[in-house]
Amino acid sequence: MTPDWVTAFADTPRKRFLPSVMWPYDQASEEHVTVDRSADFESWNRYACSDMAIITQWDDGASTRARAQRLTVGDYDTYVTADAKEGAQKSHTALPHDEVFGTTLWDANQFALGLCVPAVIHTKGLVENGARPVWLLSLNDRSWACVLFRDNGARFTVYQYGHRRLWDEIEAAHTWWTEQGRPGFGNFGLTIDKAGQHVWLDAEDNVVSSRPLIAAHD
Known part of the structure; x- marks a missing residue:
C-alpha cells in the first residue's frame, strides 16, 4: 500500500464492506463461527469492529454457510x-500431520495448501484404535481421501477415491x-484486475494462483 492510501484505509470502517453472514475465528472454541447480522447484530458488529481475521466467503462464494461447519454424517x-x-x-505417506497442515489455523503452510489445492474440505475425525482420520473432500466432484495419522508414527495409511487424488495434490x-x-x-501478494484475482509469490510476475472475479452478493 502506498503512503497516500494509508490514512484513508485506516479511517474507513471495514464493517461497511462485510456481508450479512460471515465467519470469524472464535479463540475459545478454536473454530470459525457463523455470524448473521440479521439474526444477531450485536455479535456481528462486535466481530466486525474487532482486530481479527474474518472469512467472508467459502469456495469463492459458491457455498452455503454449512461449508463452515464440521462434516456431518449426511x-x-x-x-x-x-x-x-x-x-x-490404498497407499502410504511418511509426512506427519503437523508437517503438512501445521499446528494452528495461522500457519503459512495451510495458506499455501489452500492456494494450490482449491475446492477442498479438510476435517478431522475422532481417534479410533489409536489413529485419527483426516478427511479431504472435493467440492467439485465426489473425490475424497482419508489419512490415518498416529502419534509418533513414521508411516501412515492413505485411502483415495475419485477423479482427483486429493492426498497426491496435498503432497505436491x-x-x-x-x-x-x-x-x-x-x-x-494479491493483484486484482479485469481478468480476475491473482496471488503471487515475492513478485507480481510470479503468479501462484489465478481465479476469475465473481459477482458480489450479500
Whole structure:
C-alpha cells in the first residue's frame, strides 16, 4: 500500500464492506463461527469492529454457510459410499500431520495448501484404535481421501477415491511450498484486475494462483 492510501484505509470502517453472514475465528472454541447480522447484530458488529481475521466467503462464494461447519454424517455418506470404499486406492505417506497442515489455523503452510489445492474440505475425525482420520473432500466432484495419522508414527495409511487424488495434490503442494523456502504470509501478494484475482509469490510476475472475479452478493 502506498503512503497516500494509508490514512484513508485506516479511517474507513471495514464493517461497511462485510456481508450479512460471515465467519470469524472464535479463540475459545478454536473454530470459525457463523455470524448473521440479521439474526444477531450485536455479535456481528462486535466481530466486525474487532482486530481479527474474518472469512467472508467459502469456495469463492459458491457455498452455503454449512461449508463452515464440521462434516456431518449426511455429508460423509454422500462421498464414502459402499462402492467408493471398495474402489478406494490404498497407499502410504511418511509426512506427519503437523508437517503438512501445521499446528494452528495461522500457519503459512495451510495458506499455501489452500492456494494450490482449491475446492477442498479438510476435517478431522475422532481417534479410533489409536489413529485419527483426516478427511479431504472435493467440492467439485465426489473425490475424497482419508489419512490415518498416529502419534509418533513414521508411516501412515492413505485411502483415495475419485477423479482427483486429493492426498497426491496435498503432497505436491507441500513439496512446492518447501522448495520455495517455506514462505510466510508476508511473501505473498494479491493483484486484482479485469481478468480476475491473482496471488503471487515475492513478485507480481510470479503468479501462484489465478481465479476469475465473481459477482458480489450479500
